[in-house]
Amino acid sequence: MEPIAIAIASKVYSLDVVQRAAFRCTDMVSVEFSFASDQEIIVLLTVKPNISIEPSTLRARFHNELLDQQLRSVIAAETKVERDLILSYAFSNTKLLG
Amino acid sequence: MLAKRFTPLSVYRTKEADGYKLLPVRFTPLDSDRYVISNISGEFRVVTRDVIDALVSKELKAGSTVYDDFKAAHFLYDADSNAAIDLLGLKYRTKLGPIAQFTGLHMFVVTLRCDYTCQYCQVSRQTTDLLAFDMSAEVAKKSVDMAFESPSPAIKIEFQGGEPLLNFETIKAVVLMAEERNRSEGRDLAFVIASNLSLLNDEILDFCDVHGIYFSTSLDGPETLHNKNRPRPGKDGHALTVAGIRSIRERLGVDRVSALMTTTEASLGNCRAIIDEYVRLRFNSIFLRPLSPYGFATRAGHFARYDAERWLDFYKEGLAYILELNRQGYRLSETFSTIILNKMLTPQNPAYVDLQSPAGMGIGGIVYNYDGDVYAADEARMLAEMGDKTFRLGNVLEDNYETLMLSDALLDPLEASVAQSVPMCSECAFVPYCGADPLYHHATQSDAVGNRITSGFCHRNMGIFKHLISLMEDSPKDKEILLNWAWGR
Numbered sequence: 292m293e294p295i296a297i298a299i300a301s302k303v304y305s306l307d308v309v310q311r312a313a314f315r316c317t318d319m320v321s322v323e324f325s326f327a328s329d330q331e332i333i334v335l336l337t338v339k340p341n342i343s344i345e346p347s348t349l350r351a352r353f354h355n356e357l358l359d360q361q362l363r364s365v366i367a368a369e370t371k372v373e374r375d376l377i378l379s380y381a382f383s384n385t386k387l388l389g
Numbered sequence: 390m391l392a393k394r395f396t397p398l399s400v401y402r403t404k405e406a407d408g409y410k411l412l413p414v415r416f417t418p419l420d421s422d423r424y425v426i427s428n429i430s431g432e433f434r435v436v437t438r439d440v441i442d443a444l445v446s447k448e449l450k451a452g453s454t455v456y457d458d459f460k461a462a463h464f465l466y467d468a469d470s471n472a473a474i475d476l477l478g479l480k481y482r483t484k485l486g487p488i489a490q491f492t493g494l495h496m497f498v499v500t501l502r503c504d505y506t507c508q509y510c511q512v513s514r515q516t517t518d519l520l521a522f523d524m525s526a527e528v529a530k531k532s533v534d535m536a537f538e539s540p541s542p543a544i545k546i547e548f549q550g551g552e553p554l555l556n557f558e559t560i561k562a563v564v565l566m567a568e569e570r571n572r573s574e575g576r577d578l579a580f581v582i583a584s585n586l587s588l589l590n591d592e593i594l595d596f597c598d599v600h601g602i603y604f605s606t607s608l609d610g611p612e613t614l615h616n617k618n619r620p621r622p623g624k625d626g627h628a629l630t631v632a633g634i635r636s637i638r639e640r641l642g643v644d645r646v647s648a649l650m651t652t653t654e655a656s657l658g659n660c661r662a663i664i665d666e667y668v669r670l671r672f673n674s675i676f677l678r679p680l681s682p683y684g685f686a687t688r689a690g691h692f693a694r695y696d697a698e699r700w701l702d703f704y705k706e707g708l709a710y711i712l713e714l715n716r717q718g719y720r721l722s723e724t725f726s727t728i729i730l731n732k733m734l735t736p737q738n739p740a741y742v743d744l745q746s747p748a749g750m751g752i753g754g755i756v757y758n759y760d761g762d763v764y765a766a767d768e769a770r771m772l773a774e775m776g777d778k779t780f781r782l783g784n785v786l787e788d789n790y791e792t793l794m795l796s797d798a799l800l801d802p803l804e805a806s807v808a809q810s811v812p813m814c815s816e817c818a819f820v821p822y823c824g825a826d827p828l829y830h831h832a833t834q835s836d837a838v839g840n841r842i843t844s845g846f847c848h849r850n851m852g853i854f855k856h857l858i859s860l861m862e863d864s865p866k867d868k869e870i871l872l873n874w875a876w877g878r
Contacts, residue, residue: 311816317842318842359418362442365445369445373410373474377481378481380474380475380477381485382482
């Protein structure tokens with residue numbers, strides 16, 4: 292199968308989110324990243340030997356992963372302070388905190 | 390009169406009107422329609438994707454059922470619930486409690502000799518006439534001293550082999566030394582012998598009776614399967630094990646012997662027969678264990694013969710049958726499921742070595758080999774028998790407790806085993822119930838961190854987590870049984 296190129300608007304998804312989504316597809320594909328411009332990330336998905344998948348299915352899976360990773364990115368950013376507070380409380384009065 | 394002591398609900402609803410903030414949550418697809426969302430301490434809910442979107446985009450309506458549920462589950466907090474962060478910290482701290490207690494399980498390999506010739510044996514064994522593979526008195530004493538260096542209030546000494554009863558003199562010596570030492574230490578001291586029971590006799594039973602020693606044996610299923618998996622001269626392994634189980638129960642008590650099974654390719658089509666054998670012998674638990682990728686299991690090519698998917702099918706078939714037996718009135722639990730359910734549904738953490746983060750190696754359990762070498766886990770000495778001594782911490786004759794526990798062979802894999810920082814694990818809703826198992830990933834991927842995309846460990850555990858949650862979501866009857874397992878009822 293020919294490699295599948297997917298153009299991502301970098302205003303919509305950051306490179307970090309795109310890379311995380313691509314990583315989750317590496318059971319089926321190898322991945323290359325490049326920039327078409329400041330505003331566009333190109334993801335080239337090459338299906339691994341012995342893997343059978345329709346291009347439309349692969350695209351759908353990748354876009355679903357993007358949505359999930361974007362949501363995780365928002366949660367991580369919004370809850371950073373809370374996460375640090377929870378962890379500092381969990382480890383308080385232990386020798387694990389300096 | 391009582392009602393006046395409470396502030397009206399409307400007061401709290403007013404505070405909620407100011408909006409809410411998110412707490413750290415992770416989510417993972419459960420199936421094509423549903424997601425599992427969990428918080429840092431492992432409380433979870435099963436929801437559709439649009440509900441997660443609504444949570445994150447702050448569209449949940451105060452006072453709605455889902456709002457109240459997510460607030461109670463610590464997925465969000467508002468002006469009315471600013472204790473949520475402290476409470477979550479406390480819950481997480483409780484979950485991590487067992488780690489602070491440090492090493493409780495101390496495995497003594499008193500001999501590598503064995504009277505069995507199991508082809509898939511995960512611990513390389515020698516023939517019965519090689520005394521060079523027995524633990525010496527000096528190594529035994531140093532190992533007992535080392536075990537008591539652990540700060541753990543509970544010390545469990547487990548005798549392993551080979552077949553440990555082939556070196557019963559060393560077992561006796563260790564038990565007596567440990568008990569003597571414990572008169573001043575006051576630890577919660579326990580002993581277990583992991584044995585095929587073929588050498589059990591009255592002298593051994595007398596000693597175990599006096600000293601409160603437990604037995605753990607191997608039972609792979611009905612006679613034909615057991616003897617195929619575990620051949621010994623005379624082809625009477627199953628009969629001897631069953632006779633041993635009966636002797637221990639009659640002499641020491643029903644609870645003094647437990648059994649473990651190992652899954653082989655021959656087991657895969659015999660799921661019901663294996664479970665029936667456990668029921669026939671009146672066991673109330675069974676551990677549907679996968680074959681681990683160590684020792685002869687890998688050398689003989691057995692590990693490659695079935696993958697995590699095939700084992701998952703075996704596990705699901707077995708679990709369905711076990712649940713059916715429970716519904717019919719026979720109380721039987723599956724041990725791995727019980728450990729996971731305990732982590733999912735209770736504030737407890739059973740500190741099962743393979744499902745800890747950081748890994749339980751060294752800090753949950755430690756192995757003193759017959760020659761004095763110390764390993765971070767039972768699997769680590771299995772690897773060593775194959776020539777890979779990556780996880781050898783040192784030797785009791787040459788090293789002290791500090792050098793063993795601060796060795797790079799322990800600290801490096803521990804650092805690599807904090808699942809919360811492993812790629813993919815860090816964002817997985819099931820990470821509060823899982824571990825990272827650097828030994829498994831070292832053995833299968835030559836990397837202690839490992840790649841979860843191709844990890845059999847990840848695939849297997851994810852399959853179990855999803856299956857258990859689906860059962861609880863979709864079948865109230867199964868949920869009731871699984872809840873009983875989780876809470877030990």
